[in-house]
Amino acid sequence: MAQGKAKSVFICSECGNETAKWTGRCSACGAWNTVSEQIITTSIASNTPKAVKKTTVRPLSDITGQEEVRISTGISELDRVLGGGIVKGSLILISGEPGIGKSTILLQICLQLSQNSEILYVSGEESPRQIKLRADRLGVAGKNLMIMPETDIETICERARQIKPDLLIVDSIQTMSREEVSSSPGSVPQVRECTAALMNLAKQEDITVFIVGHVNKEGSIAGPKVMEHMVDAVLYFEGDRSLEYRVLRAVKNRFGSTNEVGIFEMSGSGLKQVLNPSQMFLQGKPSNISGVATGCVMKGTRPLLAEVQALVTPTPFPAPRRVSVGFDYNRLNLIVAVLEKRCKMTFFTSDVYLNVIGGIRLDDTAADLTVAIALASGLRDFLIPDDTLLIGEIGLAGEVRAVASIERRIREAATLGFRRCVIPAGNKIDFESPIELIRVESIRDAMNKL
Secondary structure, three states: OOOEEEEEEEEEOOOOOEEOOOOOEOOOOOOEOOEEEEEEEEEOOOOOOOOOOOOOOOOHHHOOOOOOOEEOOOOHHHHHHHOOOEEOOOEEEEEEOOOOOHHHHHHHHHHHHOOOOOEEEEEOOOOHHHHHHHHHHHOOOOOOEEEEEOOEHHHHHHHHHHHOOOEEEEEOHHHOEOOOOOOOOOOHHHHHHHHHHHHHHHHHHOOEEEEEEOEOOOOOEOOOOHHHHHOOEEEEEEOOOOOOEEEEEEEEEOOOOOOOEEEEEEEOOEEEEOOOHHHHHOOOOOOOOOOEEEEEEEEOOEEEEEEEEEEEEEOOOOOOOEEEEOEOHHHHHHHHHHHHHHOOOOOOOEEEEEEEOOOOOEOOHHHHHHHHHHHHHHHHOOOOOOOEEEOOEEOOOOEEEOOOOHHHHHHHHHHOOOOEEEEEOOOOOOOOOOOEEEEEOEHHHHHHHO
16 A cells, blocks of 8 residues: 655745745745745555546537526626626635625625525634624525534535535635645645645536635735636735725636626625715815826726826925825836926926825726826816816827727716716717717827816
8 A cells, every 4th residue: 555755845835836945035936934844745656556537538529518507696796706696616716804804795695695505604713603693793594504614624525515505615725624734724735735625526516616715915815826726716805904995806717807896895784885886986086176187997897987196296305206006106107207208297306196096996098197187287286177087098109099998988977977078089989978078189188178
């Protein structure tokens, strides 16, 4: 028979890279103080022939392509991020900072799905009584919801094969362990092996599995990167725990788009959907203040209006500061350079602070014109009309280039009471606009027409 042999290896907790000796800095990802010693048990091959599992091999032409069956979670914002609902037999990883709302939204899913589906909720962090108290607060009470306090992954998989639930929730993967792996729970080998076991369970038994994963101090998912490659979808909960709003986004989704986001509001009774996030982001917008502009970005198929604030102040230091919150730092420097070269503005003697209100990130190039006009307004201290929306991408020549989905952006602006919209001259409009459209060809042209 094969005998087990233990060996000592050093594994990076950030990327899972293995080395023979300890180093202060990982040679693969460059992270400091992340390499730790792990004891790995390996098996010595025996002379006994191993039985080979028979696998069916079929030509591609004989395989019928059937559309995947999606199950609605009852939470439209979550369905949007997942691409229309839960795909049966999929493995979904949901991650975020402690207290951000991961366990809360999973229990709210149970509230909707337990009426017609059987759910097995496995908790390695909380006792059944603690889960019951939170479920009572959220109004979750279903006979089809079963609670299992367990951390051994083999026991969990065996029990799931016996019960055959429609949905399995594991909270969290960092508390799970496998007896064959000698390292401690939460280590890279344990997380990798436990995720692989759950993946096999989901695909073999056609059970939808939700995994809760913690994040490290840098904000990325704790554990090996291979865990993200195993799962079908990776969802991130973002937002400050001290604030009310949470943003749920998909960074990987094999069954849908990764551009969609879901907006939630944390309350005493759980997470509430924000069906009109544009109105939420514009609440409390100041009037008659320079450096404040409103833009529109596309998050998948949804247009979102966001308030951009720019503060430009003189500095006595030779190297001025550039601070950007919610907008790409390199893109900010690019826009500042274009304003200095094409519009003859002087920013090299001033500190520039840019902030996007509401915690949303503007990763759409259509927000370039909004940022540029806000910076110009902050520098020259002129006012931008409150009823004006700015849309457009900026090139290095200072031109304003056409953007996609202009019709949806204009209609969203009209819905929220905007009367004017500054758009690129190159955008063709095939509908009757409900608001006044101001076509501009360059940044200088936009400032002259405001």
